Amino acid sequence: MRPLPPAHPDDPARLLAPRFRRHGTEVASRTERQLLAAIWQAPEQTRAALTQEAELTQQSVHRLLAALQGAGMVLFGPLRPPRHKGQPSPQLLLNPRFGCALGMSLDTDRVGIACMDFAGGHATRHFPIAGDPVEAVLDRIAEEAEALLAQMRFAKADVLGIGFAIAGFLMENGRYNPPDPLAHWAGTDLARTVSERFALPCWTDNSANTAALCEAMFGHGRRYRDLAYLSFNYGFGAGIVAGGALMRGGFGNAGEIGMIFTPEEARRRPALGLLLQHLRAAGHDMRAIGDLDRAMSPLWPEVADWADLVAPQFNRVVNAVAAIADPQCIVLGGQVPRTLAREFIARAEFYARPRHGHLNPLPRLEISDLGGETPAIGAACLPLRALAF
Numbered sequence: 001m002r003p004l005p006p007a008h009p010d011d012p013a014r015l016l017a018p019r020f021r022r023h024g025t026e027v028a029s030r031t032e033r034q035l036l037a038a039i040w041q042a043p044e045q046t047r048a049a050l051t052q053e054a055e056l057t058q059q060s061v062h063r064l065l066a067a068l069q070g071a072g073m074v075l076f077g078p079l080r081p082p083r084h085k086g087q088p089s090p091q092l093l094l095n096p097r098f099g100c101a102l103g104m105s106l107d108t109d110r111v112g113i114a115c116m117d118f119a120g121g122h123a124t125r126h127f128p129i130a131g132d133p134v135e136a137v138l139d140r141i142a143e144e145a146e147a148l149l150a151q152m153r154f155a156k157a158d159v160l161g162i163g164f165a166i167a168g169f170l171m172e173n174g175r176y177n178p179p180d181p182l183a184h185w186a187g188t189d190l191a192r193t194v195s196e197r198f199a200l201p202c203w204t205d206n207s208a209n210t211a212a213l214c215e216a217m218f219g220h221g222r223r224y225r226d227l228a229y230l231s232f233n234y235g236f237g238a239g240i241v242a243g244g245a246l247m248r249g250g251f252g253n254a255g256e257i258g259m260i261f262t263p264e265e266a267r268r269r270p271a272l273g274l275l276l277q278h279l280r281a282a283g284h285d286m287r288a289i290g291d292l293d294r295a296m297s298p299l300w301p302e303v304a305d306w307a308d309l310v311a312p313q314f315n316r317v318v319n320a321v322a323a324i325a326d327p328q329c330i331v332l333g334g335q336v337p338r339t340l341a342r343e344f345i346a347r348a349e350f351y352a353r354p355r356h357g358h359l360n361p362l363p364r365l366e367i368s369d370l371g372g373e374t375p376a377i378g379a380a381c382l383p384l385r386a387l388a389f
Helices: 030-041 047-053 058-070 134-151 180-185 190-198 207-218 272-281 289-295 301-325 338-346 374-387
Strands: 074-080 089-094 100-106 110-117 122-128 159-166 202-206 227-232 236-242 245-247 329-334 364-367
Touching: 030 047, 030 058, 030 089, 047 058, 047 089, 058 074, 100 134, 100 207, 100 374, 110 134, 110 374, 122 134, 122 374, 134 190, 159 190, 159 207, 159 374, 190 202, 202 207, 202 374, 207 227, 207 236, 207 245, 207 329, 207 374, 227 301, 236 301, 272 289, 272 301, 301 329, 301 338, 329 338, 338 364
Parallel strands: 100 159, 159 202, 227 329, 329 364
Antiparallel strands: 074 089, 100 110, 110 122, 227 236, 236 245
């Protein structure tokens, strides 16, 4: 079983509506979860195809799918003819109306919120923050989440849980150490606080991890099972996806790439908060990361100068990730403007050199196309993965 991020409570089923508690304290059994995960990864595959891939007998697969259909988790679609000999077999679909999950992502200057149905369909919202108190932010999140549920025609009883993402690294006490603008969140037990605020189970994670999870499911991960996601926000982090699964590490901080810089180098890392400081020092009125769009078209000379300044640290990260994680693709995402991402790629240099006339395979550099609410969408996947997939 893959390691899970911090969660509250230990028994999440006790906060769920009775219809979700099909196996005492479980939404789905271990074997049912295997089938649900296979359908999630390959939508609209047939029952016959799933039977061939599953390490179960045909009778077991048919029985389990019938139970999942009866519970409203799986829908049988139209019959499809087999590729080879045999009888037509029904398509398998996850039922989007079985339930949903909420995802919330807290960054230094904004909050993103997502509502995801059981089949992966989702809607999002966001609102700005500027040092707002914890309770005020949670109150606003509650309002936006209620509106999202109404938009997607779900009630609170339909919610399986909440995923909450925050910029910052995970500490041993289950709390997160965020960037300076979010310092007042550092002492908050996020999983417990959010769970008790909404009376729903909550799972928490670093926002770079949830963005990487979203990219793996809806973005470049559809072509690449192994990728690294570089998250350019006020700070600079990463999420690593190996074989389609998020890598967390022994302390939950895999991808905390800021640790590879010396204190001097850290002042020249490609963090957008440092770009804001650079532009303010040059006399520009830059208060939030969203203001950076003004500096991109046409590209301000000060931005190009800063890209040159941080290029050695960017290249150190790209090469370290390529050497250690060996991804097929490195995705530039987070809040980075596309113009700036292209500037980084133009300055990218891999240090690998041919040996005996051969160069080892190197990852492609891509820009995420998923938009600003990527961490919130990924966060909404945390409850679904923890409980059903």
